[in-house]
Every structure is written in structure tokens, then in C-alpha cells.
Amino acid sequence: DAGVIQSPRHEVTEMGQEVTLRCKPISGHNSLFWYRQTMMRGLELLIYFNNNVPIDDSGMPEDRFSAKMPNASFSTLKIQPSEPRDSAVYFCASSLQGSRGKLFFGSGTQLSVL
Amino acid sequence: QQQVKQSPQSLIVQKGGISIINCAYENTAFDYFPWYQQFPGKGPALLIAIRPDVSEKKEGRFTISFNKSAKQFSLHIMDSQPGDSATYFCAASMGNTNAGKSTFGDGTTLTVKP
Numbered sequence: 001d002a003g004v005i006q007s008p009r010h011e012v013t014e015m016g017q018e019v020t021l022r023c024k025p026i027s028g029h030n031s032l033f034w035y036r037q038t039m040m041r042g043l044e045l046l047i048y049f050n051n052n053v054p055i056d057d058s059g060m061p062e063d064r065f066s067a068k069m070p071n072a073s074f075s076t077l078k079i080q081p082s083e084p085r086d087s088a089v090y091f092c093a094s095s096l097q098g099s100r101g102k103l104f105f106g107s108g109t110q111l112s113v114l
Numbered sequence: 115q116q117q118v119k120q121s122p123q124s125l126i127v128q129k130g131g132i133s134i135i136n137c138a139y140e141n142t143a144f145d146y147f148p149w150y151q152q153f154p155g156k157g158p159a160l161l162i163a164i165r166p167d168v169s170e171k172k173e174g175r176f177t178i179s180f181n182k183s184a185k186q187f188s189l190h191i192m193d194s195q196p197g198d199s200a201t202y203f204c205a206a207s208m209g210n211t212n213a214g215k216s217t218f219g220d221g222t223t224l225t226v227k228p
Contacts, residue, residue, distance in 0.1 A: 042219075101146050102163065
């Protein structure tokens with residue numbers, strides 16, 4: 001199994017630009033989570049999906065952030081417009097319903113907004 | 115509101131020693147308590163997990179101790195090795211509800227000196 005695949009691994013962009021982060025969950029997993037990791041705030045849950053449906057987006061910091069899951073094998077997290085304070089590592093994780101929250105994380109996208 | 119509190123923030127242990135990391139939770143609805151290990155540049159990876167109906171779980175050199183009445187749990191790493199140097203996160207989830215949504219502690223950076 002290839003695990004959770006995220007792209008790109010690194011993204012450097014300028015303030016105001018649109019950023020799209022991508023995630024392919026483990027085949028067969030039906031829950032998908034987007035986390036953000038910073039030194040100041042640790043691992044924060046942004047949004048999660050169950051069976052492709054957004055369940056809880058209360059962690060999305062503001063309207064500049066949006067996430068979609070058009071099918072079971074793909075999800076995107078979009079930031080538009082990006083700001084320097086969005087600089088962080090963004091992780092995607094997936095789990096199998098019934099696995100009691102056993103999360104499998106991707107390697108993350110290191111985002112730098114200049 | 116931080117629902118999972120983790121300590122210490124950092125820990126330095128000599129090779130062969132015991133590393134102990136502690137976590138406390140508030141929400142008694144949590145029923146699954148995993149520990150994740152994260153190496154630089156990688157996503158967190160599940161290390162070991164426990165359910166509240168047992169007081170201890172051991173896997174190799176790693177042991178979770180769980181105190182339900184005190185709402186605390188801890189990770190013990192026996193015979194710590196330099197390869198164990200990583201950041202460790204405790205987490206708590208409500209198992210099969212909320213799609214296994216997990217709340218993470220702030221992390222502990224462990225350094226094992228040779």
C-alpha cells in the first residue's frame with residue numbers, strides 16, 4: 001500500500017496567490033482529515049470528511065480556506081488569497097471507519113507564503 | 115479549549131534510560147488513546163494505542179499506562195535508543211463516533227543521547 005499521498009511536498013508562494021494542496025487517501029479508507037502543524041499551535045484539525053461528505057469544518061481558520069473531496073480517492077485544500085500567517089506544514093490523514101480513529105498521515109506539504 | 119494536555123514539552127534521556135511522557139484529558143467521552151511518533155520531515159505515525167477498559171498496554175519497548183479515574187495516560191519507552199529521538203504526540207478520540215476525529219496534545223520532543 002502506498003500510504004497517504006500528498007502533493008506538493010513543498011510550496012513557496014507570494015502573498016495573495018492561490019494555493020492548492022492535494023491528497024490521495026489510502027484506498028478503502030472512508031474518513032479524511034486535514035491538519036495544520038505549526039510550532040505555536042501544534043497539530044490543528046482543519047476539516048474532516050466521512051464518505052466524501054464534510055462533517056466538521058469548524059477548524060478552518062477563515063473563509064480564505066476551502067476543502068473539497070469530489071471522490072473517495074482525492075481531496076484538495078485551497079487557500080485563496082494566501083497570507084504569510086498561513087505558512088505551516090499541512091497534513092492529510094485518512095482512516096477506516098470502525099478503526100477507532102487510527103490515523104494514517106501523509107508526509108505533509110510545507111507551505112511558505114512570502 | 116485544550117482537551118488534551120501533554121508534558122513535558124521536551125525531554126533528554128541517556129541511551130538505555132526510560133523516557134516518560136504524560137498526558138491528561140478532560141472529555142470523558144474519549145474512548146481511544148493513541149500515541150504518534152513523528153520524525154523530522156515526516157507525518158506522525160501511529161506507535162501504540164489503548165482503550166480505557168485496560169490499564170496498561172505493552173508493545174516491545176513501548177508501554178502505555180492508563181488511569182481512567184485520574185483521566186491521565188502516559189507513554190513509557192524502556193531502554194531508550196538514539197533512534198527513538200523524535201516528537202511524540204498523545205491523542206484522544208471518540209472512537210467510532212465523529213469518524214474517529216482525534217484531538218492531539220502539543221507534542222514532546224525526545225532526544226536520546228548516546
